[in-house]
Amino acid sequence: MIPEEVLKKYDASKIHLEKKEVLFNVDTQARYYYQVNSGKIKMNNFNEDGKEFIQGLFSSGSSFGEPPLFAELKYPAQAEAVEDSSVWRLEKENFFKLLRENPEIHLELTKILAGRLHYKATMVAEISTESPEHRLLKLIDYFKTHIHNIPKEEQYLVELSRQQMADLTGLRVETVIRAIKSLEKKKMVQLQSHKILR
C-alpha cells in the first residue's frame, strides 16, 4: 500500500468504476500500477463455457495487477469492480521511478507479492488435491488469519457469498452449499441464519 501523498507526488490519478465495470482485460499489456482507494475489485477468469475463477479480491489500500509490470507479461486475468469503486492509477514509468527513489516501498511491495504467492501456492495445492470441504475450510481460515488477522480463538464471520467461495475454490455453488452444511454438522463451522461463522 503506497501512501496517497506519495502517489500524488508521482502524478497518480484517481479513476472511478461502476459495479461490474472492467478495468483491464485478460491478455492485454500492463501500463499502470493500480491501488484501490474505495470499493472492491476482483481479478477473475472465465473459461469457454463461462465458468468463473476468482484470482483475488482487493479492497481499500490493496494494489493489484503489478506482476505484468515487472515481468514483461500480459495480464493472466481481467480486473472488474465488484461494487462502485475508485482506484489510484499510476503510469508504469512513474511507478518504477517511485520504486527506485523509495527502496522501502519497493521492499514493502515485494512483501505483498510474496504474500500473494503464498496464497496462490496454498490454494492451488488445495484445489488440485483436496476435497470440497477441505478446500473451503482452508479458504475460510486463510481469510480469517491472513486477510483479516483474526486470532484463532476469536470468531470470524465469513463475508463471502457461496458463489464467491465456489469461484475461489473451483467448485460449484451447489457443492459449496452442501459442503458447508456438512461442515456445520461436523461442528467445523457454525451457521447463523445462513451466515457462516468460524
Added chain:
Amino acid sequence: MIPEEVLKKYDASKIHLEKKEVLFNVDTQARYYYQVNSGKIKMNNFNEDGKEFIQGLFSSGSSFGEPPLFAELKYPAQAEAVEDSSVWRLEKENFFKLLRENPEIHLELTKILAGRLHYKATMVAEISTESPEHRLLKLIDYFKTHIHNIPKEEQYLVELSRQQMADLTGLRVETVIRAIKSLEKKKMVQLQSHKILR
C-alpha cells in the same frame, strides 16, 4: 539469479543434496535464501493420502522458497532434490543486506516473483476450470515459451514425465496418458517413441 561472486561476498555456502533428500519441510520457518547451483529441486505438497502436487521445478541458476523470507510466513510446501544437486545457501539477514546494497538485484528478484505469480495464476485458473487436455496443453506451452523461451514455430521436446505433468496439473498419470494420446490424435502434439513434441 544472483551471481556467484555476490553470493560469496555475502557469505553464502554451498550445500549438497542427494536425490530425494528434503531441504526444508512444509510449515517450517524460512531462514535462508536458496539458489540452485547444479541439479534439480522441486517444491511439492502431499495430501493425507499421499497425492503429490508439484509447485515448481528449479534448475541451475534458479532461486526458490524466497516468499516466506519476506512475508513472515511458513513454507507452503517442502523442497526436495529431484536428482543429486548442489544449492547455494545464504542467511536471511545477509540476504536482506545484499538486497539493500544491490537494488538492481532486488528488482531482478521482484521480476522473478512476478513471473512465478503469473505462472501460478495461469495454472490455478486452468486447474479449477479446464479439462485435462486443456490443462496439459497450457502446461506444455508454458514450459515451452516461458521457461525454455522456444519460439512458437520451433519444436519443443517435453522433458517432463507423465507423472510429473500429472503432479503439476492435479491430474492422475492414467488421465495424462489418455489425454496426451487424445491430443496426438487431434494433432495438437506429436509423439515419437513416447516422447512428447509440441
Added chain:
DNA sequence: TGTATTTTATGACTGAAATCATAAAACAAT
C-alpha cells in the same frame, strides 16, 4: 409495503476422471 432480484437450498440424475488391476515397453545397472 409490496415486488423484484439475488442468494441459499434440495432432490434426482449424469458423466468424466479417479481408481483398480494388470501388462508391456523403456531404461538403468551390472
Added chain:
DNA sequence: ATTGTTTTATGATTTCAGTCATAAAATACA
C-alpha cells in the same frame, strides 16, 4: 545379455462433484 526398476499403456468399474430443475429465503428497492 540378464535382471531390476521405472515409465507408459489399457481395460473395467466406481465415485464424487457437476448438472439440471425447481423452490424457499433473504435482501434490495421503488
